[in-house]
Amino acid sequence: MTLVIMFFYIITFSQVGINTPNPQAAFHIDGAKDNPTAGSPNDTQIANDFIVNSIGRVGIGNLTPSSNLHILNRGTATAIGGGEATNTGFLIENPIVNNSILSILRTTGTTGVKQAVMGINPNFNGNNGVFIISRIAGGSDFAMDLSSGNIGIATNSPTNTLDVAGTARIRTMDVAPGAAIITPVYSDTNGVLNKAVNNVYGTVLNNTVNVTSGSTGALITGIPNVGVYKAVVSVGNACGRTAVAEYYITSNTFNNAFSIKGIDGLLNTDTTSKGPVFTEINRFTTSVTWSGVPNCAGGTVGALSYTLTMPSADVINVTNNGDANLDYRIILTRLF
Template identity: 50%
Template sequence: MKRKCFTVAVAIASVMINAQTGLVGVNTSAPTNTLDVNGNTRVRTIIPVAGSTAVTPVYSDTNGVLVKASPSAVYGELTSNSVTVASGATGTLITGVAQGIYKVIVIDSDGCVYVAVAEYLMINYSFNGSFTIRGVTGLLSPSATKGPTFGEPNKNTTTTTWTGKPVCQDGGDSTALNYTLTMPSAGTINVTNNGNVSRSYRVTLTRLE
């Protein structure tokens, strides 16, 4: 029992609360921020956000103070999702995306480790129908062709076609990584599987404005 009390006392002694400022210091008697930790920090459990919930990366400045990458409250936000779509079918890749301008990264791959990464730009405003998506670049590995061909039939649709992908033991042929992205409305991106087998798609959006 005495040993337990001693352990608690040591833990309390390492924490300092400034009654005037309300600042809390761990292993420091002169905290300069709301929580000032002089040492390593461990978070045992971090719960992943669900669906299209937006999160902002946190960095540290030269003094070790946690900061966002941008002075804006929203620029640099990340949101992601994944979906599995049958051959020829259309599914919701992501929805509920806040209005703004985004860089969109879509990844799909097959059982032979052919990985396709494509980048798009998306303007996402509901007013005056100002929502659109367009293919920018991409990379397929391993493939000498590397990049995809984008088709842009209208402002809300972009098709992505990869060449140089052979038949795979998962049943996929040369079309298996091809797809079409469509914005039926602001805040939503649908994906149509243009391949011959079911495929999973992962999307990550980075907010630019």
């Protein structure tokens, strides 16, 4: 009975205290037995307390838990593992070798060394700290360097923001809208992704426009200034005939230094006349004709012929010189 009187105090609100006559919650343990007999304990005194409040929330080092389990750790230790830190905020450990399913902070590996299987280990990765999720002890299926923020997949020492030690797959990618500037990505010898040469080299624009017979439409707009490009233009009919032609293009507003010139092309025709005939009318206008095109869907042999014109440095127009309404497609790749 004396022991009960020494360690348990029940006050008018049915609060129970262990090592304290002044419980601050429904159930209150004062671990160091250093709380005052009246009033509220200070921050240092609360640090060793455990409480359960009237709505079932548990606080460790915290008298006002805001969740089902709320732990406040006032320690400053940064090392977990060798020379075990005493100020660890939360530790789940399975001491049996390689028998842990979940470990926060550490588990014992095959060599007896404490290793992270799934958890946060501030004494790992050169004291940078690392968060690891792994299927096996000492593994690293997913790791985050807590100092740099780098994330590693199948590596626990990521050197880039995302470091994948293996293959990667993207199942779905957005299709860029017409005339949107797209920058291709390359990899160096270490597999690090980069842009080539500079931020504009290899950038791609594309667009599709339908133009009625004898009419002119904007094939592409918004071409960045002071660039050299290669353009590929495609047009086809309902009978599966497709004409593809290449062009060199310069775009420079200074002194109106923009121009376009046909290079070569291909028509999937039944004859040996597979290439286009370009007529370079002036430096910003070129027309193309195709021979060997069979009549199809109301169009004659000249249905795929057209003219490209640059009225300004940032625009390419297409004029349909045939007798059928057609879709014209362009891919513009920046060379310099």
